[in-house]
Amino acid sequence: MKIKVLFLLPFACGVLNVSAQNKVKSTATATSLPRPKLVVGIVVDQMRWDYLYRFYDRYSSGGFKRMLNEGFTCENTNIDYIPTVTAIGHSTIYTGSVPALHGIAGNDFIVQATGKSMYCAEDSTVQTVGSTSDAGRMSPRNLLVTTVTDELKLATNFRSKVIGIALKDRGGILPAGHTADAAYWFDDKNGSWISSTYYMKDLPKWVKDFNAKNLPEAYLKKEWQSAFPLNTYLQTLPVESRYEGKLGGATITGFPIKTSELYKGNVGLIRTTPSGNTLTLDLAKAAIANEQMGNGVVTDFLAVSLSSTDYVGHLFGVNSVEVEDTYLHLDKDLAEFFNYLDDKVGKGKYTVFLSADHGAAHNTGFLRAHNVPSDVWDTGAAMTAMNKMLLEKYKSDRIVRSLTNYQVNLNYTVITKAGLDEDAIKADRIKFLEKQPGVAFAVDMQRVATATVPEALRTRIINGYNRELSGVIQIVLQPGWLSGRRVGQNSPTGTGHGTWNPYDTHIPLVFMGWGVKHGSTARATSMTDIAPTLAALLHIQAPNGSIGEVISEVIK
Numbered sequence: 001m002k003i004k005v006l007f008l009l010p011f012a013c014g015v016l017n018v019s020a021q022n023k024v025k026s027t028a029t030a031t032s033l034p035r036p037k038l039v040v041g042i043v044v045d046q047m048r049w050d051y052l053y054r055f056y057d058r059y060s061s062g063g064f065k066r067m068l069n070e071g072f073t074c075e076n077t078n079i080d081y082i083p084t085v086t087a088i089g090h091s092t093i094y095t096g097s098v099p100a101l102h103g104i105a106g107n108d109f110i111v112q113a114t115g116k117s118m119y120c121a122e123d124s125t126v127q128t129v130g131s132t133s134d135a136g137r138m139s140p141r142n143l144l145v146t147t148v149t150d151e152l153k154l155a156t157n158f159r160s161k162v163i164g165i166a167l168k169d170r171g172g173i174l175p176a177g178h179t180a181d182a183a184y185w186f187d188d189k190n191g192s193w194i195s196s197t198y199y200m201k202d203l204p205k206w207v208k209d210f211n212a213k214n215l216p217e218a219y220l221k222k223e224w225q226s227a228f229p230l231n232t233y234l235q236t237l238p239v240e241s242r243y244e245g246k247l248g249g250a251t252i253t254g255f256p257i258k259t260s261e262l263y264k265g266n267v268g269l270i271r272t273t274p275s276g277n278t279l280t281l282d283l284a285k286a287a288i289a290n291e292q293m294g295n296g297v298v299t300d301f302l303a304v305s306l307s308s309t310d311y312v313g314h315l316f317g318v319n320s321v322e323v324e325d326t327y328l329h330l331d332k333d334l335a336e337f338f339n340y341l342d343d344k345v346g347k348g349k350y351t352v353f354l355s356a357d358h359g360a361a362h363n364t365g366f367l368r369a370h371n372v373p374s375d376v377w378d379t380g381a382a383m384t385a386m387n388k389m390l391l392e393k394y395k396s397d398r399i400v401r402s403l404t405n406y407q408v409n410l411n412y413t414v415i416t417k418a419g420l421d422e423d424a425i426k427a428d429r430i431k432f433l434e435k436q437p438g439v440a441f442a443v444d445m446q447r448v449a450t451a452t453v454p455e456a457l458r459t460r461i462i463n464g465y466n467r468e469l470s471g472v473i474q475i476v477l478q479p480g481w482l483s484g485r486r487v488g489q490n491s492p493t494g495t496g497h498g499t500w501n502p503y504d505t506h507i508p509l510v511f512m513g514w515g516v517k518h519g520s521t522a523r524a525t526s527m528t529d530i531a532p533t534l535a536a537l538l539h540i541q542a543p544n545g546s547i548g549e550v551i552s553e554v555i556k
C-alpha cells in the first residue's frame with residue numbers, strides 16, 4: 001500500500017501540474033495577476049519621522065500630505081540595527097535584511113581578516129562610465145543578498161525594468177540590486193550623472209542629453225531662495241546660527257544663500273542645496289519618459305534616493321532654517337513628481353513608498369544650551385589614549401586599528417605577530433571604555449546575548465554585527481551624545497547620526513497608490529518589514545535574506 005502511494009504521488013502531481021498550467025494559459029488574458037505598472041521607491045536621506053509633522057502646516061496638498069491623505073502611514077517604524085548610516089539603511093529597506101546577513105556593515109567598514117578598509121559600493125573590477133574620474137568604480141557586489149528589486153526581476157524573467165537614481169552612488173546602487181538595468185549617480189568632477197561598466201558600456205543617449213543641459217550650474221546660478229517668506233519659518237532665530245556650519249566658503253549664514261557667488265566651478269556644491277533633490281527628480285522623470293517605465297506589460301521599479309536632505313542636515317543641523325526650507329522645497333518637488341506620475345503612468349496605476357535610511361540628532365551645543373544632557377565624544381582622542389595604554393602594557397603599537405561606526409576594530413596583524421591574547425585586550429578595553437564620560441555601554445560583540453543592556457539595544461547590536469566586517473566591541477553612547485570633537489569650548493556645528501536612539505531610528509514609512517489602503521497604524525513596525533511588504537503587494541518572493549514581516553494593514 002505504502003509503495004503504491006509513493007509510486008502514484010509523483011504521477012498525480014504531474015497530472016495536476018499540466019492541468020493547472022493549461023488553466024493559467026487559457027485564462028491568462030481574462031484573469032492575469034493584478035500588479036502595479038510601476039513601483040517608485042523614495043528614500044529621503046536623513047529624514048526623521050517627525051519632519052512629516054514638524055513642517056506639516058506649510059506642506060502643499062500634493063506632496064507629503066498627499067501621501068498621508070491618500071495612502072497608508074506606518075507611524076511607528078524603527079530601524080532594527082546599529083549603526084544607523086546611509087549604506088546600511090538603503091540596503092535594509094530593499095532587502096528586509098540586516099548587516100549580520102546582508103554584508104553592508106557601514107558606509108565604510110573593515111574586512112577583519114585583512115584589516116583593509118572597504119567602501120560599501122567600491123568595486124575595483126569595474127570602470128566609470130560617463131566621466132574620467134574614479135567615482136564610477138562602483139557596483140552592488142558587496143551586498144550579499146537579493147533586493148526586492150532583484151526578486152521582481154527574477155519573478156518576471158528579467159522583463160521588469162529596474163533603475164536606481166541618487167546623487168550618492170550608494171543611494172542608487174544598493175536599492176537597485178544586482179540585476180538592475182542601470183544605476184546613476186552624480187560625479188562632482190564633471191558635474192554630470194554617471195554609471196559603471198557593471199551596468200553598461202556607455203551612457204544611454206537620454207542621459208547624455210540630460211547631462212548636456214548642464215542643469216546643476218543653472219540651479220546654482222539661480223541662488224538658494226527660501227520657499228516661503230522667512231518670517232513664516234519655525235527656525236528663524238539668528239542666535240541659533242552658531243550651531244550651524246557655513247556652505248562652501250560662505251562667511252555668513254542666512255538667506256538668500258548666494259550659490260552663484262559660492263559656486264566657483266565646484267558643481268558638487270549642489271549636493272548641499274534643495275536643488276540637489278530637484279535635479280535628482282528631474283533625472284527620475286527623464287528615466288520614466290525615456291525608458292518607458294510603467295508602460296510595459298510587466299511591473300517596473302524606479303528606486304530614487306534624495307541625498308541633499310542629508311548633506312544639508314549634516315552642515316546646518318536639525319533646528320536650522322536651512323533644513324526646514326529644504327523640506328519645504330522637497331515637498332513642492334514631490335507634488336510635481338506625483339503629478340508627473342499621474343500623467344505618464346496614470347493615477348492609481350503605480351505604487352509609491354517613502355521612507356528614510358536614518359534620522360539625525362540635535363546639535364549637541366544647542367541641546368546643552370537648553371539644559372538637555374548632551375555632548376560630543378572625541379573618538380580620535382579615545383583611540384589615541386587606548387593605543388597609548390596598550391603600548392605600555394603589551395609593548396605593541398597600534399593595537400586598535402580604528403573606531404569606525406562606534407565599534408572598536410582591532411589590528412590582528414599586530415596581535416598575531418606579537419602573539420597577544422585577543423580576549424584579554426578586549427576585556428581590558430571594555431573596562432577602559434565604560435569608565436569614559438558619555439559611554440553608556442561597551443559590549444563584546446561575541447557575548448552580546450549575555451551583556452547587561454536593555455533588550456532593544458541587544459537586538460540592534462546583534463542585527464548590526466557582521467562577524468567578518470564589524471569591529472569586536474560596540475560602543476553605545478549616552479542618549480544625546482554624538483561622536484565628534486569640540487573646538488575650544490565650542491561644540492561642533494551641524495549634526496550627525498549612527499546611534500540606536502529614537503532620533504536616529506524612528507523613520508517615516510508611507511505607501512500610496514495601487515494596492516494600498518488608506519489609513520495608518522501605530523503598531524511597532526521595522527525597517528526590515530518594508531521589502532517583504534512590497535513583495536507581498538507584488539505577489540513575488542521576499543528577498544533571500546529578509547527577516548522582516550509583511551505589514552498586512554497596508555495592502556488592499
Ligand SMILES: [Zn+2]
Nearest residue numbers: 046086310314
Ligand atoms: Zn548622513
